[in-house]
Amino acid sequence: MEQLAAPTDCSAKKPSGWIDISRSIYSGMAYWPDNPPVRVEPVQCLADGDICNVSKLTLGSHTGTHVDGLNHFIKGGVGVDQMPLEATIGPARLIEITHPEYIPLDQVEPHNLQAGERILFKTQNSTREYPGDRFIEDFIYLSTEAAQYLAERQVRTIGVDYLSVGGYEKNVVEVHKILLGQGIWVIEGLDLAAAQPGGYELICLPLKLKHGDGGLARAVVRSL
Numbered sequence: 001m002e003q004l005a006a007p008t009d010c011s012a013k014k015p016s017g018w019i020d021i022s023r024s025i026y027s028g029m030a031y032w033p034d035n036p037p038v039r040v041e042p043v044q045c046l047a048d049g050d051i052c053n054v055s056k057l058t059l060g061s062h063t064g065t066h067v068d069g070l071n072h073f074i075k076g077g078v079g080v081d082q083m084p085l086e087a088t089i090g091p092a093r094l095i096e097i098t099h100p101e102y103i104p105l106d107q108v109e110p111h112n113l114q115a116g117e118r119i120l121f122k123t124q125n126s127t128r129e130y131p132g133d134r135f136i137e138d139f140i141y142l143s144t145e146a147a148q149y150l151a152e153r154q155v156r157t158i159g160v161d162y163l164s165v166g167g168y169e170k171n172v173v174e175v176h177k178i179l180l181g182q183g184i185w186v187i188e189g190l191d192l193a194a195a196q197p198g199g200y201e202l203i204c205l206p207l208k209l210k211h212g213d214g215g216l217a218r219a220v221v222r223s224l
């Protein structure tokens, strides 16, 4: 009697295809130098006989993976609670940048970015072994001319893979003012190590902080 193969177990867990591009939040993690340090402290503890576990969070609004409110650098700009959901939900393009120091215009222009696009920039920030608990000053950042180009192209949203879109003690203020001033939404602190260049469905939702200058976010992508 021919041995028939067992029927495929259709209930076997198929990978959902979603890739988590967020960074975990934990006490002592790296944060922007003049922002509050990150503390996650138990205030109720099952192991101590409390009825449940509850934690107290002390951290800045620009911790880990987060979305900048337009009001982060722009007086009168809207906060993350007023962000149109389409800014961080929908098709997105992941572009890999190989320059070891910053995102140069000549690595952005060839992609012919269109108005309304959501763009994620994967740099060596995602592939270098950065210490999680120490701020790195020489992270790869968006050049001012690339920021100006993105503003001219009227992209909708950009995502970067370190704590700031602009360079530390370089062009951080200028780049934020160029992008946020043009209503471009900025996702910072992404971890793009597991994602490759291409087209994705992006879901990234910042906490609904009233008039928030920043909103901690969980971000995921799925290949289109």
Ligand SMILES: Nc1ccccc1C(=O)C[C@H](N)C(=O)O
Binding pocket: 032, 034, 035, 062, 068, 072, 163, 164, 165, 166, 172, 173, 188
């Ligand atoms: N406090 C600052 C002071 C000067 C320049 C930037 C900041 C920031 O907080 C930048 C923030 N990490 C961001 O990239 O959105």
